[in-house]
Amino acid sequence: xxxxxxxxxxxxxxxxxxxxxxxxxxxxxxxxxxxxxxxxxxxxxxxxxxxxxxxxxxxxxxxxxxxxxxxxxxxxxxxxxxxxxxxxxxxxxxxxxxxxxxxxxxxxxxxxxxxxxxxxxxxxxxxxxxxxxxxxxxxxxxxxxxxxxxxxxxxxxxxxxxxxxxxxxxxxxxxxxxxxxxxxxxxxxxxxxxxxxxxxxxxxxxxxxxxxxxxxxxxxxxxxxxxxxxxxxxxxxxxxxxxxxxxxxxxxxxxxxxxxxxxxxxxxxxxxxxxxxxxxxxxxxxxxxxxxxxxxxxxxxxxxxxxxxxxxxxxxxxxxxxxxxxxxxx
Amino acid sequence: xxxxxxxxxxxxxxxxxxxxxxxxxxxxxxxxxxxxxxxxxxxxxxxxxxxxxxxxxxxxxxxxxxxxxxxxxxxxxxxxxxxxxxxxxxxxxxxxxxxxxxxxxxxxxxxxxxxxxxxxxxxxxxxxxxxxxxxxxxxxxxxxxxxxxxxxxxxxxxxxxxxxxxxxxxxxxxxxxxxxxxxxxxxxxxxxxxxxxxxxxxxxxxxxxxxxxxxxxxxxxxxxxxxxxxxxxxxxxxxxxxxxxxxxxxxxxxxxxxxxxxxxxxxxxxxxxxxxxxxxxxxxxxxxxxxxxxxxxxxxxxxxxxxxxxxxxxxxxxxxxxxxxxxxxx
Numbered sequence: 001x002x003x004x005x006x007x008x009x010x011x012x013x014x015x016x017x018x019x020x021x022x023x024x025x026x027x028x029x030x031x032x033x034x035x036x037x038x039x040x041x042x043x044x045x046x047x048x049x050x051x052x053x054x055x056x057x058x059x060x061x062x063x064x065x066x067x068x069x070x071x072x073x074x075x076x077x078x079x080x081x082x083x084x085x086x087x088x089x090x091x092x093x094x095x096x097x098x099x100x101x102x103x104x105x106x107x108x109x110x111x112x113x114x115x116x117x118x119x120x121x122x123x124x125x126x127x128x129x130x131x132x133x134x135x136x137x138x139x140x141x142x143x144x145x146x147x148x149x150x151x152x153x154x155x156x157x158x159x160x161x162x163x164x165x166x167x168x169x170x171x172x173x174x175x176x177x178x179x180x181x182x183x184x185x186x187x188x189x190x191x192x193x194x195x196x197x198x199x200x201x202x203x204x205x206x207x208x209x210x211x212x213x214x215x216x217x218x219x220x221x222x223x224x225x226x227x228x229x230x231x232x233x234x235x236x237x238x239x240x241x242x243x244x245x246x247x248x249x250x251x252x253x254x255x256x257x258x259x260x261x262x263x264x265x266x267x268x269x270x271x272x273x274x275x276x277x278x279x280x281x282x283x284x285x286x287x288x289x290x291x292x293x294x295x296x297x298x299x300x301x302x303x304x305x306x307x308x309x310x311x312x313x314x315x316x317x318x319x320x321x322x323x324x325x326x327x328x329x330x
Numbered sequence: 331x332x333x334x335x336x337x338x339x340x341x342x343x344x345x346x347x348x349x350x351x352x353x354x355x356x357x358x359x360x361x362x363x364x365x366x367x368x369x370x371x372x373x374x375x376x377x378x379x380x381x382x383x384x385x386x387x388x389x390x391x392x393x394x395x396x397x398x399x400x401x402x403x404x405x406x407x408x409x410x411x412x413x414x415x416x417x418x419x420x421x422x423x424x425x426x427x428x429x430x431x432x433x434x435x436x437x438x439x440x441x442x443x444x445x446x447x448x449x450x451x452x453x454x455x456x457x458x459x460x461x462x463x464x465x466x467x468x469x470x471x472x473x474x475x476x477x478x479x480x481x482x483x484x485x486x487x488x489x490x491x492x493x494x495x496x497x498x499x500x501x502x503x504x505x506x507x508x509x510x511x512x513x514x515x516x517x518x519x520x521x522x523x524x525x526x527x528x529x530x531x532x533x534x535x536x537x538x539x540x541x542x543x544x545x546x547x548x549x550x551x552x553x554x555x556x557x558x559x560x561x562x563x564x565x566x567x568x569x570x571x572x573x574x575x576x577x578x579x580x581x582x583x584x585x586x587x588x589x590x591x592x593x594x595x596x597x598x599x600x601x602x603x604x605x606x607x608x609x610x611x612x613x614x615x616x617x618x619x620x621x622x623x624x625x626x627x628x629x630x631x632x633x634x635x636x637x638x639x640x641x642x643x644x645x646x647x648x649x650x651x652x653x654x655x656x657x658x659x660x
Contacts, residue, residue: 223589237606242593254590259553263572263584263601271593276567 004029005307006069006099013054016250017318021054022070022311029101031080036103038080041096044307044328045073045123046314047157048221051249070098070310073128075112075119086111093122098310100330116293124325125161125299126288132274133161133219134284136241137169139277140270141217145170148213150230152176153221154186154195155300157325158243161288162219164297167191171217174210176226178320185323189298198222204229214238223247227255234265242271249318300324334359335637336399336429343384346580347648351384352400352641359431361410366433368410371426374637374658375403375453376644377487378551381579400428400640403458405442405449416441423452428640430660446623454655455491455629456618462604463491463549464614466571467499469607470600471547475500478543480560482506483551484516484525485630487655488573491618492549494627497521501547504540506556508650515653519628528552534559544568553577557585564595572601579648630654 003026010023032038053064053071064071074096078086083106086092094109096102112122124130143149149166153159154175163186166173175186175195186195194210196203207229214235220227224247231240240257248254257269291297302322304313310328317326333356340353362368383394383401394401404426408416413436416422424439426432442452454460473479479496483489484505493516496503505516505525516525524540526533537559544565550557554577561570570587578584587599621627632652634643640658647656 220589227589242589245590245593248590254588254593256586256588257599258584258586259550259557259572259599259601260575260578260584262599263575263603266601266603266606268598268600269587269589269592270598271589271596273593273596276596 001028001031002101003027004099004101006097007307007310008067008069009054009064011066012056013250017051017054017315019311019315024308030103032082032103035083035105037078037083037086037106037109039074039076039092039094039096039102039104039109040079041074041076041100041102041330043075043120043123044096044098044310044330045127046310046317046326046328047073047129048244048246048249048317050314051246051318071095072097073123074102075122076102091119093127098307100307117289120301120303120325120327121292121299123327124157124301125292125297126285128274129157129325130161130288130297131281131284132243133158133165134288135274135277135280136219136243136272137162137165137217139280140241140268140272141166141219141239143169143171143217146172147216148172148174148211148235149217149219150174150176150211150215151192151219151221152226152230153244153246153320154192155182155190155324156221156322157299159219159221160186160190160299160324161297163190163192164291166217166219168291168296172213174207176207176222176230182323185300189300198226208233217241219243221246223254224252231255231257231261234261234267236265238265238267240267240269242269246318301327303327303329305329331358331361332431333357334429334431336427337637337640338397338399339384339394341396342386343580347381347384347645349641349645354638360433362412362433365413365435367408367413367416367436367439369404369406369422369424369426369432369434369439370409371404371406371430371432371660373405373450373453374426374428374640374660375457376640376647376656376658377403377459378574378576378579378647380644381576381648401425402427403453404432405452406432421449423457428637430637447619450631450633450655450657451622451629453657454487454631455622455627456615458604459487459655460491460618460627461611461614462573463488463495464618465604465607465610466549466573466602467492467495467547469610470571470598470602471496471549471569473499473501473547476502477546478502478504478541478565479547479549480504480506480541480545481522481549481551482556482560483574483576483650484522485512485520485654486551486652487629489549489551490516490520490629490654491627493520493522494621496547496549498621498626502543504537506537506552506560512653515630519630528556538563547571549573551576553584554582561585561587561591564591564597566595568595568597570597570599572599576648631657633657633659635659
């Protein structure tokens with residue numbers, strides 16, 4: 001049997017996550033039992049929600065056990081199968097975790113069509129991040145033509161899809177991203193009307209100036225100053241979808257919203273997690289696949305090589321060092 | 331023509347509203363012009379939203395102009411009519427304001443059936459407060475059978491209807507009210523499972539103890555400590571309808587809700603104002619009238635006598651001195 005490299009959670013972070021919280025272990029890849037398939041992973045998805053699982057506290061994902069393989073979405077190839085639904089060579093998307101091989105009874109695996117769309121897109125715009133964008137934008141914000149929608153982490157795996165779906169819906173879309181390179185990409189490639197650089201020393205003034213008609217929808221991935229600035233510009237009947245608060249995952253306080261403002265302006269704020277809405281995934285994925293195949297949704301990836309690179313790539317993701325979807329090629 | 335007494339806003343409050351902010355004026359009742367009707371008011375409704383209008387700042391209602399008659403819902407009798415839709419003697423509900431007579435072109439008037447339901451109920455459970463309760467409970471909280479719903483100002487004009495509708499929906503309903511008399515009424519007459527007295531020195535512990543299964547829905551009329559205590563017990567997928575924040579109308583800070591909690595627990599918080607949803611009023615009013623006529627929704631009134639008594643009754647309402655719907659009999 002081939003060697004299966006795995007990255008396990010070795011210790012919980014105190015404050016910022018660090019490389020020493022992870023440990024590389026090696027063992028033999030397992031053999032599938034009755035009804036099981038063995039998948040060799042080709043790409044591993046790195047996502048901000050994983051930071052929450054590293055804590056022992058209640059977060060929006062269950063805590064990861066110490067010593068267990070880090071959880072994570074994967075695309076791979078079936079290399080052994082005792083399950084009639086899967087044959088050797090099938091490309092599948094699943095939740096194989098931070099390792100080279102995983103066993104599955106097939107319940108979490110979906111065979112993907114690699115002919116129209118690159119397989120790794122099933123971890124991005126046609127996967128969990130894409131459905132996250134689709135749900136928060138369509139089911140919480142529901143932008144009307146001509147409304148103004150703000151997207152933080154505007155070029156990230158989720159934000160980039162939110163921005164493009166909001167443009168398709170006819171909204172004016174304002175992005176917040178870190179650095180001139182990401183902001184140029186947001187405007188030139190993703191179609192944002194304006195992108196404001198949160199690293200600019202005049203960030204607050206620049207974001208305010210980008211919102212002459214206020215904010216009708218806010219898709220929040222970050223928290224912190226971008227949220228506070230956008231929230232001060234909420235129009236009556238504004239809707240905020242709280243998808244992530246990456247600025248506070250390492251322990252910084254999260255922003256709060258004053259109930260008096262919410263009442264006066266009749267604002268809706270709703271936190272959500274895409275895995276609560278599995279019934280909507282097929283609809284969302286079909287729509288997203290159509291947009292990606294037709295080039296209406298574009299995406300960008302940062303790919304690190306080899307399982308050993310995953311911890312560093314993940315820590316970079318938490319600091320915004322990635323550009324688009326962060327993947328690990330295995 | 332008879333004398334029309336009116337109460338106008340004489341000055342804006344700095345901090346708490348006071349009697350000197352109001353002024354009584356007298357003039358002749360006007361004559362209806364073409365298409366107009368003259369209504370003699372029988373009852374004036376006093377409602378917390380009026381406090382917001384006394385300020386010059388943006389609130390959830392437009393500011394009231396200085397020197398203008400205070401706005402307010404009224405039921406009355408048509409005493410002169412140049413409008414074919416209304417005949418003398420018709421009982422009507424409208425927005426006549428704090429005065430004995432008002433002119434209307436009929437656009438804001440609705441003829442009411444005084445045979446099944448007392449006319450003043452059209453200012454309470456079968457009027458704006460009832461529809462407010464109906465909208466926030468059904469359209470924002472949407473309680474499921476067996477869920478726990480908390481209602482602050484539980485015996486007030488809005489809260490009393492919320493509690494009874496939530497019981498009809500099969501929820502466990504916990505009220506917060508001021509004093510043992512209101513709490514006894516909440517349980518014995520309105521059907522609350524538990525009512526917690528916010529004047530108790532052990533209020534926080536008592537409310538916590540009343541929520542062993544947490545909070546799925548919160549209908550917020552008050553803000554302050556009741557909100558903060560209930561919010562700490564939010565379950566996953568809790569919904570909070572922000573209807574009023576009477577505890578902070580005189581300038582005290584309103585509570586805030588942390589976005590991290592909203593994300594972790596996938597909570598929805600929504601501010602609303604019933605006048606934004608006029609299309610739903612006929613549905614809501616028909617349902618509420620059925621419940622009131624059948625005795626499924628009970629209500630209580632505090633009635634002060636004569637227009638001159640309105641300012642003091644209104645200031646008492648802001649301090650919770652009323653018991654049920656606050657009316658002025660004219």
